[in-house]
Amino acid sequence: MSAKRKHRSTNEYLKYLKGELSREERYSFERDLEADPFEMEAMEGMEKHPVAEVEEDFLALHATLQKRLRRRRRRTIYSIAASIASLLIVGTVFLNIYNVNPESAQESIPNDEAFLYEEPAVQGAAPVQEEESLDQILSEVENDMEQKLTPAEEMDPASQKEDAREEAPDREEIVILEEKTLRAVEMVSDDAEAPTQVPTEVPSRAADELVIMEAQPKRSQKKSRSKEAAPAAYSREEVGGIVLSSEDMEPLPGASIMIKGSDSGLVADLKGRFSILTDQQEQTTVIASYVGMETGEYQLADGTENQVVMQPDMATLNEVVVIEYNADMKAYATGAVQTVKLNKEESEYSGAEPEGGLEAFKMYIEEQIRFPAGNTTSKREVVVLKFNVESDGSISQILTLRSPGDPFTEEAIRLLKEGPSWNPAKNESEATEDVVRMRIVFKR
């Protein structure tokens, strides 16, 4: 097998299945299929299915893969965010103390560049109380560290190593803070002339960490870098909302959301909610898809309360594709007529078919189709009709799912109405109604 040959992309497959390739493209595709059993078998599988479903599944798969890949990264982001948050809290408290005891603080911590926030001073608080709150915060910081360690353990071994590496700096930052806060605690207690109530094992930890600090003098640089990173992460805008079904306005958990113009996407959570971090200036457009719903584009407004209301797609049951080719091209007429039935397993079931079969119907369309006059530019237009074939074979409820304009719709409906009559679908030899979707391609 030639490893250098380019593989056929998802889009090429879709085009082939939809009959949108020229005959040369089609032929060269088929040559590739013949040469590579992987591609051949994949095509055989896709041909058995309605192309709309295949397309939807591709989108969904892409979104799932992205989600799978992001699972790891998101955790990392959260833990960074958590450590930055705790950094800020501890820093603020520290500053309060700093302001309460400016003289002794200046003495004990000379030229500390780390926390120069302009925090309003809280005056007059009793030192002993502050000591207590510091203890709380210290234990919070410790909890934070523990929480951060747990997700890493849950992760699969492949990503674990990397995560541990990424987390290392955050832990160091907290360590520094603890050490600083501890000094502050000592400071406060000295000042208040109260007996030191700092738990004994904490100072010893701080001592250990002091050694680490000395061993890594570059750490303070790291810290200032992470301070810059924090505002950048928050400047990305969060856009989100909920995916609902238009039928009952119930949420659609697991709906796929692709961000238009990118390869990325995500899946709505169990409550149908989703959110995206975006740094785009303009509005975000997403493509939402869900089994049984029409895939569609939705513009999101700012904020996280968007409603993406999806319309049900009634006719994924049975599909007929009729493609018409230009008269000069008759020799190459590659009109693809496909019927794809709902379930191959149920052999007793057969979908509605035009009299004389689909081949005959295709020939009829090829002979009769007229490219509507008045349209000057387009070479190719597609009309998709959906209709019911009742159990007596009559056609009803013709709906236009897609059309470039009324003349095309009228022509398509004329072809359908004047064409061969239809035989109803049969379920175990009993005539039953059926929904048919027909795609007619106008070419000239």
Added chain:
Amino acid sequence: MLEISGKHPNSSDEELLRLFYRNGNLDTLGELYSRYMHLVYGVSLKYLGSGEEAKDIVMQIFEKLVTDLPGQEVRNFKSWLYVITKNHCLMQIRSKKSADGRMEGYKIEQEFMESEQEMHPIDREDHSVEEALKHCIEQLKSEQKQCIELFYYDKLCYQEIAEKLVMNEKKVKSYLQNGKRNLKICLERKDVS
């Protein structure tokens, strides 16, 4: 941060694979896999017949890659993936066989794990065996011969052949497959392939 695929659109599979072996980064593997995800999906559809199951398999196989790939020396990712996919599907069918007995029609091919598929002589770019090939084509049964000639020499696509010979496309494809198999046997007898 959301952007992951297409970071290395011009890198070959081999380059991406080497990168992954070096950095162990899942994003790299994801990018490589997304090139073939639709093929895995298509093959799964062929064997299992249900879109939902096929989608599950695509993700199962990705997890399999995450765990299995680092321990293996894979040179041709695409054909390796093909073998993995096919085996996975057949295993799936086999485990279902007891449940609903719809195994019929599928043989588990024992030998394909060992064979890195060799391209059929007729699909190769160079036709060094042209003479022998022509001779063997002459000996094929009439439909197989017609289909092979129309496809490989007259360069007609399946549908055109189907219309010309008044048969459906499926028949055309199976004549091509069987014709190629017979050709290979014939060529092997001549010892040129």
